[in-house]
Amino acid sequence: MKKTPTIQDVARHAGVSAATVSRVLSAPERVSEAARARVEDAVHETGYTINQAARSLRMRAARTILAALPNIGNPFYSTILDAVIGKALSRGYSVLVASRLDENPNRWLSNYLLSNRADGLLLFDGSLDTRSLHDLVGDGTPLPLVACYDELPDPQINSVLTDNRQAAMRAVRHLIDLGHRHIGHVTGATRNAFPNERLVGYREAMTAAGLPLRAEWFVTGDYSMDTGVAAARTLLALDELPTAVFCGNDEMSIGFISTLREAGIECPRDISVVGFDDIAVSRHFAPPLTTMRQPREAMGAIATDALIDIIEGTAPTDGPINKVLTAELVIRSSTAPFTGRHR
Amino acid sequence: MKKTPTIQDVARHAGVSAATVSRVLSAPERVSEAARARVEDAVHETGYTINQAARSLRMRAARTILAALPNIGNPFYSTILDAVIGKALSRGYSVLVASRLDENPNRWLSNYLLSNRADGLLLFDGSLDTRSLHDLVGDGTPLPLVACYDELPDPQINSVLTDNRQAAMRAVRHLIDLGHRHIGHVTGATRNAFPNERLVGYREAMTAAGLPLRAEWFVTGDYSMDTGVAAARTLLALDELPTAVFCGNDEMSIGFISTLREAGIECPRDISVVGFDDIAVSRHFAPPLTTMRQPREAMGAIATDALIDIIEGTAPTDGPINKVLTAELVIRSSTAPFTGRHR
DNA sequence: AAGGTCAATGCAATCGATTGCAGGACTTTC
DNA sequence: GAAAGTCCTGCAATCGATTGCATTGACCTT
Numbered sequence: 168m169k170k171t172p173t174i175q176d177v178a179r180h181a182g183v184s185a186a187t188v189s190r191v192l193s194a195p196e197r198v199s200e201a202a203r204a205r206v207e208d209a210v211h212e213t214g215y216t217i218n219q220a221a222r223s224l225r226m227r228a229a230r231t232i233l234a235a236l237p238n239i240g241n242p243f244y245s246t247i248l249d250a251v252i253g254k255a256l257s258r259g260y261s262v263l264v265a266s267r268l269d270e271n272p273n274r275w276l277s278n279y280l281l282s283n284r285a286d287g288l289l290l291f292d293g294s295l296d297t298r299s300l301h302d303l304v305g306d307g308t309p310l311p312l313v314a315c316y317d318e319l320p321d322p323q324i325n326s327v328l329t330d331n332r333q334a335a336m337r338a339v340r341h342l343i344d345l346g347h348r349h350i351g352h353v354t355g356a357t358r359n360a361f362p363n364e365r366l367v368g369y370r371e372a373m374t375a376a377g378l379p380l381r382a383e384w385f386v387t388g389d390y391s392m393d394t395g396v397a398a399a400r401t402l403l404a405l406d407e408l409p410t411a412v413f414c415g416n417d418e419m420s421i422g423f424i425s426t427l428r429e430a431g432i433e434c435p436r437d438i439s440v441v442g443f444d445d446i447a448v449s450r451h452f453a454p455p456l457t458t459m460r461q462p463r464e465a466m467g468a469i470a471t472d473a474l475i476d477i478i479e480g481t482a483p484t485d486g487p488i489n490k491v492l493t494a495e496l497v498i499r500s501s502t503a504p505f506t507g508r509h510r
Numbered sequence: 511m512k513k514t515p516t517i518q519d520v521a522r523h524a525g526v527s528a529a530t531v532s533r534v535l536s537a538p539e540r541v542s543e544a545a546r547a548r549v550e551d552a553v554h555e556t557g558y559t560i561n562q563a564a565r566s567l568r569m570r571a572a573r574t575i576l577a578a579l580p581n582i583g584n585p586f587y588s589t590i591l592d593a594v595i596g597k598a599l600s601r602g603y604s605v606l607v608a609s610r611l612d613e614n615p616n617r618w619l620s621n622y623l624l625s626n627r628a629d630g631l632l633l634f635d636g637s638l639d640t641r642s643l644h645d646l647v648g649d650g651t652p653l654p655l656v657a658c659y660d661e662l663p664d665p666q667i668n669s670v671l672t673d674n675r676q677a678a679m680r681a682v683r684h685l686i687d688l689g690h691r692h693i694g695h696v697t698g699a700t701r702n703a704f705p706n707e708r709l710v711g712y713r714e715a716m717t718a719a720g721l722p723l724r725a726e727w728f729v730t731g732d733y734s735m736d737t738g739v740a741a742a743r744t745l746l747a748l749d750e751l752p753t754a755v756f757c758g759n760d761e762m763s764i765g766f767i768s769t770l771r772e773a774g775i776e777c778p779r780d781i782s783v784v785g786f787d788d789i790a791v792s793r794h795f796a797p798p799l800t801t802m803r804q805p806r807e808a809m810g811a812i813a814t815d816a817l818i819d820i821i822e823g824t825a826p827t828d829g830p831i832n833k834v835l836t837a838e839l840v841i842r843s844s845t846a847p848f849t850g851r852h853r
Numbered sequence: 854a855a856g857g858t859c860a861a862t863g864c865a866a867t868c869g870a871t872t873g874c875a876g877g878a879c880t881t882t883c
Numbered sequence: 884g885a886a887a888g889t890c891c892t893g894c895a896a897t898c899g900a901t902t903g904c905a906t907t908g909a910c911c912t913t
Contacts, residue, residue, distance in 0.1 A: 188870095421791060540862095
């Protein structure tokens, strides 16, 4: 029946003013031993919890960050989000999550950020174009923002990301080292103005090894399993298959491999496949996938730390943060030495 | 440089009072055509966005719900969460996410709910015991709460869940119909006082068919792939394997099947496996998994709708909501008729 | 023309926590 | 003993939006 107690109720209980209660809670050393004890008792007795809305209004800070993801259903993002939430919690922040904001990003962003709901933005969605980002950053005081997605954004923007180009090169290099010469690529869609770094890495590795890029072995998907399936169908329609394929992520690899198998093409016997990300199932897939493991937990934690540092003004101010992480080649069973003969 | 505009700024711009601006925004029909137009222009010019903290304080409502999950990294939960976020958005609510709250649930809950950060709780985590729930519900006015997890909770608590017992029975029944008699079970841990409904369903189906429950074919995991692996190792150490196994979820099925394969036991040739949930990879796994599909999107959407109805007081008040959804048997290739001979 | 109705709008209190400023009690120092 | 300093605490303004109540004036009715 009784409403939740306010700081005034606690003050009355302890026989002090609301100001003193507030100080006990946020700067205990500025209050006498005796008063502190009485206030602490009163807090306990009344079951007081701070009203965050009032605090946010007064402090102009919500102690909340917004994580914007293209799709939480995707295990890649959900792992990162897990790390984000953990880190945010340990620093006393809550996490609001927005997903699938393809429809009206600006409405979203203002809805959350310019309205004291969230103090900063962790952006995992590369589909928001650079203009939107700049509009945000350029709006009066810069908006606390850390980008954390595949394509390299504007270096002016704070970012934490893995070196996708290097990683892709190493993945392809691995196939080349195994003796493969006919290497295809299933790319995820390039969603914004930036080049797809994994695709660029593929091209560079091929070119560096003096291998030709065959247009018919290059298929575009969207990082979903279904487009991995579609990619396999596309290749199956050809006269000649590549002996190895670098897939833009593990999900496409899974769809790709399982579709080939239905057609009698076994991996790695007939075709080697390298994926990207090392999602949870990759270890247990049949065959276990060779893949470039992205340090997802580290990504989430580092990006969150950086964002909160920016929000709290404790970040170094000499230029934007541009942290680059390195992916790790995990060799399992979806790749094997090339044993056949070309032509 | 200039701070974000307030409702006062808009009022000055439009030559009206703040009250009128507020009314234009929330009850346009109560304001004259002319004033409305001027205010709308002023809103546009100033780039005004409402300060949610102030609104929450005044309204005693945050238009935010809290989703508490055991683990977002798990694709099962992340799909539900996606639906939750979509539905919440369409009703004008934001979603705060808490994950892994095993450590100190009460601190969490008060931190979020009793402090005007969130208006209600969507609980996906069965590890919070009934006592905690009741403490919450019984605290003065009942806390808007909808539970949404595997084990059937106290019927006093609003809930949206699938009929796990029925579904488990149908899964086992499917194996029996295929001719299997030696059927094992890999169960997820029972995390609270309630019985694990999938396990109960397994037992009932077996008993109903007059089949014996062999203790050595019953293994306990925790719904992770790793415990699926462990379960397979446990069974491999036995003299005699079951010819079919019902796994408590798809992730354990995946770990289970892949580990058996390494030991030369092929699914479904040597052993049939039924999973549960129908997560995204199940379709593309090798073999594609036969499984009980839970209507995850529907679960998330219905639970969210119910919660918001409760928050807004538009829910029917005649007793708690107890919605039960039905899982669907999806037959793929991990199950096959029993062809061998027993004994 | 007086009185009544009604729509439109403004005034001012309110939500609950924070904090600059000032005052009181007490100690230190010369 | 007085001035200066220290420590603790309370007063009251403030953050920005909402809303009950009062006021205004246009228009209608008799």
